[in-house]
Amino acid sequence: xxxxxxxxxxxxxxxxxxxxxxxxxxxxxxxxxxYREGRRARLLLDAAREAAAEAVGCRPDELTFTSSGTRxxxxxxxxxxxxxxxVGRHLVVSAVEHSSVLHAAATHExxxxxxxxxxxxxxxxxxxxxxxxxxxxxxxxxxxxxxxxEVGTEQPVAEVAELCRASGxxxxxxxAQSLGWGPVPTGWSLLAASAHKWGGPSGVGLLAVRKGVxxxxxxxxxxxxxxxxAGFENIPAVVAAAASLRAVxxxxxxxxxxxxxxxxxxxxxxxxxxxDVEVVGDPVRRLPHLVTFSCLYVDGExxxxxxxxxxxxxxxxxxxxxxxxxxSHVLRAMGVLSEGNVRVSLPxxxxxxxxxRFLRVLPGVVSEVREKLGAPVSVxxxxxxxxxxxxxxxxxxxxxxxxxxxxxxxxVPVGGTVTVLSDDEAARLDIPAWCAMREQEYVGEEPADRGxxxxxxxLS
Amino acid sequence: xxxxxxxxxxxxxxxxxxxxxxxxxxxxxxxxxxYREGRRARLLLDAAREAAAEAVGCRPDELTFTSSGTRxxxxxxxxxxxxxxxVGRHLVVSAVEHSSVLHAAATHExxxxxxxxxxxxxxxxxxxxxxxxxxxxxxxxxxxxxxxxEVGTEQPVAEVAELCRASGxxxxxxxAQSLGWGPVPTGWSLLAASAHKWGGPSGVGLLAVRKGVxxxxxxxxxxxxxxxxAGFENIPAVVAAAASLRAVxxxxxxxxxxxxxxxxxxxxxxxxxxxDVEVVGDPVRRLPHLVTFSCLYVDGExxxxxxxxxxxxxxxxxxxxxxxxxxSHVLRAMGVLSEGNVRVSLPxxxxxxxxxRFLRVLPGVVSEVREKLGAPVSVxxxxxxxxxxxxxxxxxxxxxxxxxxxxxxxxVPVGGTVTVLSDDEAARLDIPAWCAMREQEYVGEEPADRGxxxxxxxLS
Numbered sequence: 001x002x003x004x005x006x007x008x009x010x011x012x013x014x015x016x017x018x019x020x021x022x023x024x025x026x027x028x029x030x031x032x033x034x035y036r037e038g039r040r041a042r043l044l045l046d047a048a049r050e051a052a053a054e055a056v057g058c059r060p061d062e063l064t065f066t067s068s069g070t071r072x073x074x075x076x077x078x079x080x081x082x083x084x085x086x087v088g089r090h091l092v093v094s095a096v097e098h099s100s101v102l103h104a105a106a107t108h109e110x111x112x113x114x115x116x117x118x119x120x121x122x123x124x125x126x127x128x129x130x131x132x133x134x135x136x137x138x139x140x141x142x143x144x145x146x147x148x149x150e151v152g153t154e155q156p157v158a159e160v161a162e163l164c165r166a167s168g169x170x171x172x173x174x175x176a177q178s179l180g181w182g183p184v185p186t187g188w189s190l191l192a193a194s195a196h197k198w199g200g201p202s203g204v205g206l207l208a209v210r211k212g213v214x215x216x217x218x219x220x221x222x223x224x225x226x227x228x229x230a231g232f233e234n235i236p237a238v239v240a241a242a243a244s245l246r247a248v249x250x251x252x253x254x255x256x257x258x259x260x261x262x263x264x265x266x267x268x269x270x271x272x273x274x275x276d277v278e279v280v281g282d283p284v285r286r287l288p289h290l291v292t293f294s295c296l297y298v299d300g301e302x303x304x305x306x307x308x309x310x311x312x313x314x315x316x317x318x319x320x321x322x323x324x325x326x327x328s329h330v331l332r333a334m335g336v337l338s339e340g341n342v343r344v345s346l347p348x349x350x351x352x353x354x355x356x357r358f359l360r361v362l363p364g365v366v367s368e369v370r371e372k373l374g375a376p377v378s379v380x381x382x383x384x385x386x387x388x389x390x391x392x393x394x395x396x397x398x399x400x401x402x403x404x405x406x407x408x409x410x411x412v413p414v415g416g417t418v419t420v421l422s423d424d425e426a427a428r429l430d431i432p433a434w435c436a437m438r439e440q441e442y443v444g445e446e447p448a449d450r451g452x453x454x455x456x457x458x459l460s
Numbered sequence: 461x462x463x464x465x466x467x468x469x470x471x472x473x474x475x476x477x478x479x480x481x482x483x484x485x486x487x488x489x490x491x492x493x494x495y496r497e498g499r500r501a502r503l504l505l506d507a508a509r510e511a512a513a514e515a516v517g518c519r520p521d522e523l524t525f526t527s528s529g530t531r532x533x534x535x536x537x538x539x540x541x542x543x544x545x546x547v548g549r550h551l552v553v554s555a556v557e558h559s560s561v562l563h564a565a566a567t568h569e570x571x572x573x574x575x576x577x578x579x580x581x582x583x584x585x586x587x588x589x590x591x592x593x594x595x596x597x598x599x600x601x602x603x604x605x606x607x608x609x610e611v612g613t614e615q616p617v618a619e620v621a622e623l624c625r626a627s628g629x630x631x632x633x634x635x636a637q638s639l640g641w642g643p644v645p646t647g648w649s650l651l652a653a654s655a656h657k658w659g660g661p662s663g664v665g666l667l668a669v670r671k672g673v674x675x676x677x678x679x680x681x682x683x684x685x686x687x688x689x690a691g692f693e694n695i696p697a698v699v700a701a702a703a704s705l706r707a708v709x710x711x712x713x714x715x716x717x718x719x720x721x722x723x724x725x726x727x728x729x730x731x732x733x734x735x736d737v738e739v740v741g742d743p744v745r746r747l748p749h750l751v752t753f754s755c756l757y758v759d760g761e762x763x764x765x766x767x768x769x770x771x772x773x774x775x776x777x778x779x780x781x782x783x784x785x786x787x788s789h790v791l792r793a794m795g796v797l798s799e800g801n802v803r804v805s806l807p808x809x810x811x812x813x814x815x816x817r818f819l820r821v822l823p824g825v826v827s828e829v830r831e832k833l834g835a836p837v838s839v840x841x842x843x844x845x846x847x848x849x850x851x852x853x854x855x856x857x858x859x860x861x862x863x864x865x866x867x868x869x870x871x872v873p874v875g876g877t878v879t880v881l882s883d884d885e886a887a888r889l890d891i892p893a894w895c896a897m898r899e900q901e902y903v904g905e906e907p908a909d910r911g912x913x914x915x916x917x918x919l920s
Contacts, residue, residue: 003497008490009692024477028662030468034764035773038462067527067663068691074680100690103680114716196692202488203527203663203694220534230560231528232469232656234663237697304494313495375799 002101002354003313006197007149007177007345008023013199016244018200020236027235031381045235048242050453055245056191056208057183064207064228065238066383069176069194072205073100075140075217075228076172076190080141081108083214084170088138089113094126094145094155095333098262101143102329117333123282124151124334128159135167142171142325146178150317150330150343152263152290154178160241161187170213179206180248181256189213195241198248203234204241223283241438255348263291266344273363278437280336290345292317294331295366296405296434297375299342306365307342312358317341318398318426327398327426337433338426339399340366373399376406394450398426402434405456409440417443423451431456462814463773467609467637467750467805472643473659476704480661481697487695490685505695508702511833515705516651516668517643520774524667524688525698529636529654532665533560533678535688536632536650539570543674544630548598551575554586554615555793556608562789565603577793584611584794588619588695595627602631606638607915610777610790610803611741612723612750621647630673636749639666640708641716646807648698649673655701658708663694664701708808715808716748720804722815723751734824738897740796750805752777754791755826756894757835757863758800766825770816777801778858778886787858787886796894798886799830799859800826833859836866848877854910858886862894869900874918877903883911891916 003011027044029037046060053060066072081091093105095117097252105115118131126144135142142164147154157173164171178184180198184191184374190213195204207228209215215228215436221291222230263286271277297305300318307314318341327338344358389408393401401422409418428445431454435442443455463471487504489497506520513520526532541551553565553910555577565575570625586604595602599713602624617633624631630649638644640658644651655664667688669675675688682690723746731737736756739907755763760778767774778801787798804818830837849868853861861882869878880891888905891914895902903915 001496002497003489005489005493005495005497008493009488012484012488020484021481024472025482025662027650028469028472028656029463029773030465031774033465033468033773035463035465035768036461037465037773067531067694070682070691071527074690099678100682103682107680149917194692198490201484201694203697205691220560220562220567222530222560222895230534231530232654232662234527234661234697236661236665308495313489313493313497315493371638400479457893 001311001313002350003360004314004344004346004358005315005351006314006347007343009196010347012201013244013247015247016200016216016240019243020240023236023239027239031233031235041235044239046235048235048238051242051246051276052206055183055249056179056193056206057186058191058208058210061213062208062210063115064209064227064386065233066205066207066225067203067231067234069192069197069205070100071229072192072194072207073098073174074104076192076207076209077101077104077108077141077143078218079209079215079228080170080172080190080213081113082216082218084140087140088136090136090139091115092118092131092134092139093381094118094120094131094143096120096148096330097145098122098144098149098176101174108416111205116157120333122334122336124148124153124280124330125285126155126160126284128156129161130162132163133162135169139167139169142169143174144171147287148281148330149177151292151334152287153282154285154287158185158187161185161219180245180287181252182249195237195244198245200241201237203237216436251348259346259348259350260288262346262350262352263289265355266291270362271358272360274366276437278337278433280331280334289342289347292341292343294337295340295342296337297373297406298366298369299373299397299399300339300341302339302369302372303342303365306369307361310361310365312361314316315343317343327429332429335433337430337437339402339430373403375403388419389411390419392426393420393422393424395423397424398430402430405431405434409456409458414458414460416458418458419454420454420456421448421451422454427454428452461771461773462809462810462818464804464806464818465773465775466807467803468775469656470659472661473704473707475707476660478701479703480700483696483699487699491693491695499905501695504699508695508698511702511706513664515709516639516653516666517646518668518670522668522670524669524685525693526665526667526689527663527691527694529652529657529665530560531689532652532667533558533634533655534564536652536667537561537564537568537601537603538678539669539688540630540632540650541573542676542678544600547600549573550595550596550599552578552591552594552599552606554578554580554591554894556580556584556790557603557605558609558636559565559827561603561634579791582794582796584608584613584740584790585742586620587613587744588616588623591620592623595624595629599627599629603630603634604631605634606644607747608741608790609637610618610751610788610796612747613742614745614747615782618645618647639798640705641712642709650703654867655697655704658705660701660704663697665901670712680756683902702902719806719808719810720748722810722812723749725815726751726804726819729819730822733819734826738797738893740791740794749807750803752801752803754797755800755802756897757831757833757859757866758826759833759857759859760799760801762829762832763800763802763825767821770821770825772821775803777803783891788891792889795893797890797897799862799890833863835863848879849871850879850881851885853880853882853887855883857884858890861887862890865891865894869916869918870916874920876918878916880914880916881908881911882896882915887914888912
């Protein structure tokens with residue numbers, strides 16, 4: 001039963017499990033107390049901080065344990081913004097940050113601040129030059145992920161850090177997806193990460209704040225963790241997080257080469273095995289273990305369900321999955337297809353056999369889903385072609401509007417147009433993406449009584 | 461090595477350990493995902509919520525798991541205040557709430573709100589009538605602990621809840637110290653608790669919000685836990701928390717009777733064995749396992765250190781302990797002695813032998829500490845008595861000012877005064893408390909060049 005969703009949460013690393021067990025008996029007391037149980041807890045906490053700080057590349061007194069990566073991001077952003085409030089209230093983020101960053105930015109805006117999203121290219125990367133242009137006199141903080149969680153693309157952190165340094169703006173790096181693979185390039189001012197992403201336990205995030213960075217923790221005062229993470233310390237989990245970070249780092253060099261080759265195989269074979277597929281994200285500057293592709297004429301939820309029945313656990317940035325009704329903001333920012341989206345993120349130890357079996361299973365699963373939805377196999381021109389056609393897809397959800405577009409495009413002559421009426425948010429992203437893949441012209445979007453009218457001109 | 465500080469953190473209950481281990485292998489995936497590992501995690505989370513809700517006495521959909529009791533308190537208060545912002549911005553708390561409540565109140569005040577502290581009697585209890593008078597038209601929220609964490613006194617929650625209901629004010633009960641012993645009396649609107657206080661793991665708090673209570677979660681949006689607790693769910697710990705809550709509840713009836721008797725023994729024997737001791741807190745309406753007393757002429761840190769050497773782990777609300785420089789706000793609000801303060805809180809399973817040994821060890825430890833500090837053994841009148849004396853205790857820390865006062869009181873005639881100059885914050889609390897214990901008259905406090913002048917008249 002191969003689990004291919006390490007980017008959501010990695011199975012507990014054996015070292016994490018072992019360290020957690022050992023620390024359960026030693027680390028339950030209050031480390032602020034003077035008696036032996038408290039001193040023992042304090043020793044464990046201090047040792048874990050030293051080990052984690054070394055892996056992060058910071059001083060132990062710069063590192064705080066939070067209760068999750070999300071909390072690390074929220075506290076890091078709010079503390080840095082408050083610490084530099086006199087400079088200004090402007091925040092810069094990339095358009096493809098994790099939702100915890102974007103939600104913190106939205107909260108900042110709701111409280112009277114401003115923020116700018118730096119766009120990305122079709123591979124999902126910001127341009128350092130464009131990022132640098134977004135920095136202003138009143139920019140209090142800039143945020144950039146080390147690598148994207150949905151498509152794996154690495155960001156130019158070192159270059160952006162240098163531009164931030166030159167502008168005197170602290171840079172916070174969300175390293176949640178990459179920290180297990182290696183340290184973040186130097187130059188960051190704040191860093192956030194999450195233990196369960198590298199095989200550590202749930203309940204532990206890391207927040208590092210470099211000495212000299214102005215930082216004012218928000219929320220009610222609490223003396224623990226330098227005032228940066230309220231609540232009783234979760235020492236057994238912290239010990240397990242630090243121990244497993246060291247363990248995965250020791251294995252990272254060899255494992256990243258191995259998984260990189262498996263991902264290269266998926267990247268190369270999926271477009272050969274499955275028609276109408278777009279593999280997204282940077283093919284080279286990327287996380288070793290993660291690849292994302294989108295399948296035309298397929299809805300994400302059915303695809304996940306069928307892959308689950310075939311015993312593969314993957315995730316999707318499509319809009320048609322149970323947890324969300326809008327397509328992934330990452331795919332949207334990249335301008336790539338979101339329908340039938342599949343993210344494969346291999347946990348350490350994934351075997352070549354599992355990947356082979358995935359590649360054997362995938363084509364049949366995709367074509368079954370397409371068949372059920374009545375997706376076009378090939379586009380045959382209709383004998384009695386009209387100059388333009390209108391397709392009413394109102395009330396229909398992704399991928400139906402694109403399927404209906406694909407079905408009728410052959411019925412108009414070359415130069416004619418198809419207008420798709422749709423009130424599904426995903427259509428705004430997927431119809432232009434389909435046009436790019438099919439080399440048809442996307443004319444544009446017009447408001448309609450309900451939803452929007454998307455106009456496509458047949459070119460071939 | 462008897463550990464007598466369960467009120468800080470209880471050792472992990474065997475059921476918690478067992479449940480945590482089992483859930484480590486089943487509960488690491490994202491419960492929002494559709495694949496089997498996600499569904500399995502979701503089942504565990506749902507079952508834990510059902511079990512915990514039953515113990516709390518609420519519906520599962522009213523209960524949220526947070527990352528700590530402190531977080532539950534912070535989120536509960538900020539969410540309830542924001543939800544009722546149109547009613548007003550007034551908050552009512554008791555003067556002896558946990559610091560997490562008082563810090564949240566201070567943050568509310570810093571953001572433009574107001575709050576009132578309801579005073580307590582010398583036993584540490586609020587009067588329901590006085591609490592009711594503090595409720596105003598614009599009161600958005602009232603907070604009252606179920607029982608005090610430092611002295612064990614139970615609060616009149618049911619009566620206060622009834623008054624709150626009549627005024628239309630939601631009541632938030634901090635049940636951190638009592639939830640393991642039984643459900644909170646009905647009538648509350650919000651309830652907060654902390655798993656590691658009942659023998660559950662670190663990293664889990666409970667926040668219950670009754671249906672119909674206006675509640676607006678603060679901070680960046682996060683879809684997990686009904687939007688009330690940001691961050692990836694810590695399912696193994698949540699499972700262990702729920703399982704151990706059921707387990708300690710099953711043992712609570714018998715264990716509370718047993719520990720109540722041991723605490724009664726301590727309450728009775730300590731004043732017989734140790735001179736100049738004040739046992740504080742309500743002797744009857746109290747937590748079963750907790751007792752606090754204060755020893756004149758003793759500094760808290762040395763006492764804790766000596767008890768630790770004798771293998772007893774206890775805590776102290778004295779000012780002279782490493783983690784704090786001001787005396788406990790609880791003891792201060794009660795108007796009782798804070799110097800030489802010892803809190804004994806027995807974990808489940810504490811043996812009568814351990815308590816007996818504590819009672820054998822304590823008198824010697826206290827008298828040794830007093831001897832080192834040169835504390836008075838008895839007060840003998842001096843032959844050449846002056847009408848008034850000034851004692852300069854500036855720069856000296858608790859309990860030295862009280863010791864110096866006790867040493868010279870015999871040197872003034874009955875009716876004469878001793879003025880103690882002190883810049884130690886604890887003196888403001890401890891000199892009046894000493895006067896009450898010694899039946900001398902506390903005349904009052906006057907400002908001085910440095911610190912304050914505390915005037916005491918000899919009555920006997």
